[in-house]
Amino acid sequence: MRKQTRISVLAVAAVLIAGCATVASTARQEPIQPIEPAKVANPAMVELGKKLFFDTRLSRSGGISCNFCHNLSTGGSDNLAASIGDRWQKGGINSPTVLNATLNIAQFWDGRAKDLKEQAGGPIANPAEMASTHVAAVSTLQTIPGYVAEFKQVFGAEQITIDRVTQALAAFEETLVTPNARFDKWLKGDDNAITEQEQRGYILFRDSGCVACHNGVAIGGNSFQKMGLLQPYKTAHTAQGRIDVTKKDQDRFMFKVPTLRNVELTYPYFHDGAASTLAQAVDTMGKLQLGRTFTTQENTDIVAFLKTLTGDQPSFALPHLPPSSDKTPRPDPFAKRK
Amino acid sequence: MRKQTRISVLAVAAVLIAGCATVASTARQEPIQPIEPAKVANPAMVELGKKLFFDTRLSRSGGISCNFCHNLSTGGSDNLAASIGDRWQKGGINSPTVLNATLNIAQFWDGRAKDLKEQAGGPIANPAEMASTHVAAVSTLQTIPGYVAEFKQVFGAEQITIDRVTQALAAFEETLVTPNARFDKWLKGDDNAITEQEQRGYILFRDSGCVACHNGVAIGGNSFQKMGLLQPYKTAHTAQGRIDVTKKDQDRFMFKVPTLRNVELTYPYFHDGAASTLAQAVDTMGKLQLGRTFTTQENTDIVAFLKTLTGDQPSFALPHLPPSSDKTPRPDPFAKRK
Numbered sequence: 001m002r003k004q005t006r007i008s009v010l011a012v013a014a015v016l017i018a019g020c021a022t023v024a025s026t027a028r029q030e031p032i033q034p035i036e037p038a039k040v041a042n043p044a045m046v047e048l049g050k051k052l053f054f055d056t057r058l059s060r061s062g063g064i065s066c067n068f069c070h071n072l073s074t075g076g077s078d079n080l081a082a083s084i085g086d087r088w089q090k091g092g093i094n095s096p097t098v099l100n101a102t103l104n105i106a107q108f109w110d111g112r113a114k115d116l117k118e119q120a121g122g123p124i125a126n127p128a129e130m131a132s133t134h135v136a137a138v139s140t141l142q143t144i145p146g147y148v149a150e151f152k153q154v155f156g157a158e159q160i161t162i163d164r165v166t167q168a169l170a171a172f173e174e175t176l177v178t179p180n181a182r183f184d185k186w187l188k189g190d191d192n193a194i195t196e197q198e199q200r201g202y203i204l205f206r207d208s209g210c211v212a213c214h215n216g217v218a219i220g221g222n223s224f225q226k227m228g229l230l231q232p233y234k235t236a237h238t239a240q241g242r243i244d245v246t247k248k249d250q251d252r253f254m255f256k257v258p259t260l261r262n263v264e265l266t267y268p269y270f271h272d273g274a275a276s277t278l279a280q281a282v283d284t285m286g287k288l289q290l291g292r293t294f295t296t297q298e299n300t301d302i303v304a305f306l307k308t309l310t311g312d313q314p315s316f317a318l319p320h321l322p323p324s325s326d327k328t329p330r331p332d333p334f335a336k337r338k
Numbered sequence: 339m340r341k342q343t344r345i346s347v348l349a350v351a352a353v354l355i356a357g358c359a360t361v362a363s364t365a366r367q368e369p370i371q372p373i374e375p376a377k378v379a380n381p382a383m384v385e386l387g388k389k390l391f392f393d394t395r396l397s398r399s400g401g402i403s404c405n406f407c408h409n410l411s412t413g414g415s416d417n418l419a420a421s422i423g424d425r426w427q428k429g430g431i432n433s434p435t436v437l438n439a440t441l442n443i444a445q446f447w448d449g450r451a452k453d454l455k456e457q458a459g460g461p462i463a464n465p466a467e468m469a470s471t472h473v474a475a476v477s478t479l480q481t482i483p484g485y486v487a488e489f490k491q492v493f494g495a496e497q498i499t500i501d502r503v504t505q506a507l508a509a510f511e512e513t514l515v516t517p518n519a520r521f522d523k524w525l526k527g528d529d530n531a532i533t534e535q536e537q538r539g540y541i542l543f544r545d546s547g548c549v550a551c552h553n554g555v556a557i558g559g560n561s562f563q564k565m566g567l568l569q570p571y572k573t574a575h576t577a578q579g580r581i582d583v584t585k586k587d588q589d590r591f592m593f594k595v596p597t598l599r600n601v602e603l604t605y606p607y608f609h610d611g612a613a614s615t616l617a618q619a620v621d622t623m624g625k626l627q628l629g630r631t632f633t634t635q636e637n638t639d640i641v642a643f644l645k646t647l648t649g650d651q652p653s654f655a656l657p658h659l660p661p662s663s664d665k666t667p668r669p670d671p672f673a674k675r676k
Contacts, residue, residue, distance in 0.1 A: 054411050063422045068401075073392050073659050080671060084401045088426035090672045265661050268668055277664040313658045320651045321411045323603050326615040330606055333418060334428045 026189045031206065031215040034184035035100065035261065035311065038175040045154045048147075049172030051319045052165060057144075058137045059130035061086055062331030066123065066169065070098035072314055075265025076176060081273025086131035087333075093239050094273040097266045099314070100259050102174045103218035109255045109271045111224060112245045116170035121162060134162040140329055141165065146322020178262055178311030186308070194308050201305030204298055209290050219260040219309065227255050227271065230291040233284075237272035264307045278303045364527045369544065369553040372522035373438065373599065373649065376513040383492045386485075387510025389657045390503060395482075396475045397468035399424055400669030404461065404507065408436035410652055413603025414514060419611025424469035425671075431577050432611040435604045437652070438597050440512045441556035447593045447609045449562060450583045454508035459500060472500040478667055479503065484660020516600055516649030524646070532646050539643030542636055547628050557598040557647065565593050565609065568629040571622075575610035602645045616641045 040046055052058065053066045069083040069091070070076050076099035078084075083091030093109050101107065107119035123129040124137050141147045141160045152158045154168065183202070185193035194202070205211065214220045224242050227233045233253070242251040255271050263269075268276045275281040282302050286294045294302065324330075365372075378384055390396065391404045407421040407429070408414050414435035416422075421429030431447050439445065445457035461467040462475050470478075479485045479498045490496045492506065521540070523531035532540070543549065552558045562580050565571045571591070580589035593609050607613040613622055620640050624632045632640065662668075 056409070056412075056416070061422065062418055063406075063416065071394070073657055074394075075661070078394070078401065079662070080400055080669065082672065084399065084671050088671070267662065276668045279664065315655050317653050318656045319411055323413070324417065324605065326617065330614045331418065333422050333426070334420065 028187050028189065030187060031211040032183070032187065032219050033217045034187045035103075035177055035179050035181070035217050037179045038102075038177045040175055042154070042171060044150075045168050045171040046175055047172075047319075048150050048154050049168035049170070050316065051147075051150075051321055052169050053172055054319050055321055057140050057324070057328070057331070058124050058132060058165075059086065060132040060136070060331065061333035063333050064130050066098075066120075069095040069123070069129070072098070072176070075099060075262045075313070076101075077266045079267055081268050083129070085126075085128045089128045092128060093237075093271050094268070096258060097262060098173055099176050099178050099266075100218050100221070100261050102177065103216075103259065104221040104256065105223065106256065109239065110242045110245050111256050116173045117166045120166040120169040120173070138162050138165065143325050143327040143329075144322050145325055150322070176314050178313060181261065181309050181311035183305070183308040184311065195304070197301055198304045198308050201301035201303070202308075204294075205302050205305055208286070208292055208294075210285070210302075213257045213289070214260050220257040221259040223257055224251070224254045225257050225289075227253050227288075229289045231288045233270075233288055235270075235272050235274060237274075239271055241271075260306060261309050261311060262313075264310050278306055282306075366525050366527065368525060369549040370521070370525065370557050371555045372525045373441075373515055373517050373519070373555050375517045376440075376515045378513055380492070380509060382488075383506050383509040384513055385510075385657075386488050386492050387506035387508070388654065389485075389488075389659055390507050391510055392657050393659055395478050395662070395666070395669070396462050396470060396503075397424065398470045398474070398669065399671035401671050402468050404436075404458075407433040407461070407467070410436070410514070413437060413600045413651070414439075415604045417605055419606050421467070423464075423466045427466040430466060431575075431609050432606070434596060435600060436511055437514050437516050437604075438556050438559070438599050440515065441554075441597065442559040442594065443561065444594065447577065448580045448583050449594050454511045455504045458504040458507040458511070476500050476503065481663050481665040481667075482660050483663055488660070514652050516651060519599065519647050519649035521643070521646040522649065533642070535639055536642045536646050539639035539641070540646075542632075543640050543643055546624070546630055546632075548623070548640075551595045551627070552598050558595040559597040561595055562589070562592045563595050563627075565591050565626075567627045569626045571608075571626055573608075573610045573612060575612075577609055579609075598644060599647050599649060600651075602648050616644055620644075 056062050056065045056068075058065065064086065069078045071078050076097035078095050080091075081094060083095045085091050096109065102116060105111065107113040107116060108122070113119040113122060121134060124132050125134055138160050141151075147160065148158050151160050151164060155164050182193045182198075186199070205214075213223060213225050216222045227241065240252055242254040243249065245251070263278065267278070268274065269278070269281040270284075275284055279299055282294060282299050286292045286299075394400050394403045394406075396403065402424065407416045409416050414437035416433050418429075419432060421433045423429050434447065440454060443449065445451040445454060446460070451457040451460060459472060462470050463472055476498050479489075485498065486496050489498050489502060493502050520531045520536075524537070543552075551561060551563050554560045565579070578590055580592040581587065583589070601607075601616065605614060605616070607616070607619040608622075613619040617637055620632060620637050624630045624637075
């Protein structure tokens with residue numbers, strides 16, 4: 001390894017000596033790693049999952065799709081502290097971005113779903129979110145000839161099941177990674193990809209300890225940590241975090257560390273959405289998690305760094321959904337319910 | 339003109355004589371004309387309008403965009419009898435499709451807006467729909483640097499006004515036409531573009547008088563007509579139609595004739611959304627407007643014809659919206675209101 005590095009350095013020197021204008025490009029060794037583009041194993045399944053992601057017929061009202069709360073026009077989030085659910089119910093917790101969610105150690109703030117496939121079934125059947133049931137959602141899809149044909153193409157069978165629905169949704173969501181952030185380019189050796197201020201912000205972010213939790217490819221998403229480590233986090237929000245899953249008292253107020261990729265787009269912040277701006281979020285995190293009050297200049301520098309984490313947003317044509325048949329239920333969002 | 343036609347016929351004959359495999363392609367003279375692709379005069383304005391169309395920040399709650407009710411994944415409609423408005427209010431009337439709306443004689447069911455630009459301002463400020471105000475919407479946009487730059491690029495000025503917002507929205511909506519329906523291909527001379535049944539359905543549609551109202555390029559959209567011409571239309575819905583605009587008693591229950599393009603996608607039907615299926619809609623229209631009860635076979639044939647009117651759906655990449663700045667209001671859909 002060391003020998004290779006030496007050779008590489010020599011090679012770079014040779015290039016420089018040759019007067020070439022190319023910037024010396026050596027990957028940096030940092031606690032954060034660049035993200036790579038998604039590898040699509042099954043394009044047909046991804047296309048199917050994309051349609052389902054945008055399909056309001058998975059909800060009881062016929063008005064709410066996955067994209068309603070995980071809006072791919074706005075960083076995979078709805079930019080609301082609490083999401084709007086069925087019949088305008090207030091969402092239980094800030095909707096996390098679906099971007100790069102495939103890199104999370106588990107899904108939901110409390111990690112109660114082990115992967116994207118398991119997660120995808122949650123909101124469909126959550127009475128405060130899409131408010132349908134798995135049985136109703138699947139039986140609706142089964143009446144739509146275009147879906148029947150597409151499930152057959154993808155799964156080799158016309159039978160639609162919630163397992164196949166969530167598998168397709170997960171396959172689509174796995175493609176929602178955001179490579180080529182300016183910071184990634186810097187990590188890969190492009191010195192000019194970020195400004196001096198942004199670099200200063202990163203060094204401060206790293207050396208003051210933010211990277212203890214926000215590290216790796218997703219810059220978070222890979223551990224559960226206590227919200228309010230050194231000082232308690234004050235909130236009227238009732239979420240208790242991971243204790244709801246593990247039932248262990250030590251997990252009270254432990255939440256999955258959110259990814260910081262595209263954090264410029266995913267305001268407001270924290271599980272209760274209480275921090276409206278990055279400046280507020282950085283200030284609160286510094287005080288509560290690190291016992292440090294960042295100066296205005298430091299805060300500004302870190303925020304500048306955080307804005308270098310916006311990567312290429314998923315680019316695809318808005319899907320066109322197969323029309324309902326006469327047998328497909330016509331939802332009434334305003335019907336009285338039993 | 340006649341001379342040109344003769345020359346054209348001769349040219350076709352010459353091609354046929356030459357043994358060319360091309361199908362003789364002579365445009366048919368019918369009361370319905372093919373739709374042509376949109377000509378985009380100002381691509382930058384269209385791009386801006388597209389972003390605004392998908393932007394929930396034009397609503398008071400931060401949850402509702404134009405696309406929420408005029409969903410371009412589902413025929414430019416929400417497939418609900420009544421749309422979901424701010425705080426889950428029930429929409430006053432079935433959301434008409436935005437597809438080909440540029441061809442309408444006027445906008446809204448009662449024609450109260452003279453064009454798309456005037457229409458676009460309506461839902462933004464309608465308390466039961468997006469529930470914002472023009473002042474609030476514009477002042478929100480003005481805090482978003484990406485929009486300020488884009489308005490400057492398009493309009494030559496950083497000042498955002500509701501006039502410019504609606505002009506951009508209209509420019510985008512003007513592109514939402516749907517050429518290349520199978521019926522258009524048949525109209526243009528491709529005999530095999532529609533089946534015998536579909537052709538039978540069209541002839542019946544034409545000769546029984548549906549074309550009296552559903553004619554032209556949009557197959558509707560170009561006149562106001564009485565809903566319940568020969569028999570009264572029974573509905574609990576309170577909309578009175580064009581009388582609300584003209585204040586003339588003769589305009590009671592006069593509604594704009596909806597376009598039939600993409601009608602397979604835009605269920606449910608009528609201003610009250612009471613007809614769930616095309617079969618129901620055809621049956622009701624036959625009885626009420628023509629005094630004719632179509633047989634099951636006739637109804638099926640007409641429905642088959644109507645499904646040939648689905649054209650190319652607008653194809654474009656899902657837009658990515660410029661992020662809010664720290665100065666942009668953070669809407670709270672659940673806040674108590676004064």
